[in-house]
Amino acid sequence: MASAEQHEYGSYDELIEDYYARGWTDGLPVVPPTPEKVSAFLAAAGLEAGEVLGEVPTREVTVTAEHAAINAVMAGCRPEYMPAVAAAVRAHLHEKGNCHSTTGTLSGAAQAVILNGPVRLELGVECGSACFGPGFRANATIGRALRLVVRNVCRGIPGVLDRASFSTTMRYSFCFGEDEENSGWVPLHVERGLAPEDSAVTVASVMNLTPVTDFTARTPEAVCDSLLKFLTRGVATDRWLGEDNNVVLVMGPDHRRYFDAEGWSKDDIRGYLWPRFFKDGRNRVHLGKPEGLLIVAAGGPGMGETWILFPHLAWAITQRIDPARG
């Protein structure tokens, strides 16, 4: 049963302006979350309004499916996106997803939502050219839905519990898919224990997004050596995160082709990089285990580029998307 407070307006414009006035938007207009739309979203994911998707204990916040559905409507999602949104919310609210720290930090960390499996094709999630940017409804609105939940439910509001010095445009939305069809690699969600036919979302915190551009590398080793120059800056971690921390590499096709040509798997990349993380016995990357290096195939042709998603203080959490139950 729906429990959210209802507000009545005389016009669409009046509703939008009131949502702005109440601080319920990210600065962009929202789609009015009418009871009918919210019910349709919950039905599409097979979720009851009161079902708990997660909590932020330090903020005394409990996030329900209804909260997620209202914010998903506002973000511009279609009802069929709701299982992915619910899974993203669950992943972000995993204890080691560390919502409190990653959304409150002065560094203004964002959340990357990475989709795998059939859901990408079903929803039209862009995995290739321009997949980090605007122009794709599923990418734009699934990522935005998570951020609106962070804002409206988890209190990640600038000047309140969002203490970012500058923040980042990635906090409007940052969502893309792995280009499984144009890569011979084992997809991220399969590496993390799910079946190839499963759909999944991985939510990774992003303290900064660093391009490693190298047009001259022509071998897997040379690309990896370029990556090392940046990875050895080190990732944020601490004792609470332990050895299961992560860093995400998103590799474009003009780097991947050198690995494809030599038959390198994602594990081969880890095998090359891992011993090189160490110098004088010290792990310069601060990654606990080789498998903590998550590698994703995405992006379009034209640039010899791999992007490093340096994390804030959180694990990357992979959550299966249940098409019938969010």
Place this chain on the structure above:
Amino acid sequence: MQDKWIGLDPSIGPLERRDERRLRARPDALDGHVIGLVANGLGRGEELLDAVYERLSGHAELNGAVKVLKHSVSVPPEPEDWARLTSEATVAITGFGG
């Protein structure tokens, strides 16, 4: 044209505190107070707070310190640390960042 729009509240309520807890009033002076020093573990935060305490000692007759060093940057102090702070300290100073 639709003449009535119903919108659902996307939040968990107003930003005002949802319970009766209130911040303690800030004291006019620190004489006689026990100072809680909560270091978050980043950088040289513990040294910084020690230096702040030393500096304050030159301005007021402090009644000691209760030091808390979080065991992890990522998470809040442990419940026992909160208990020590609220039962022993009368004023607390912390730093945050990262």
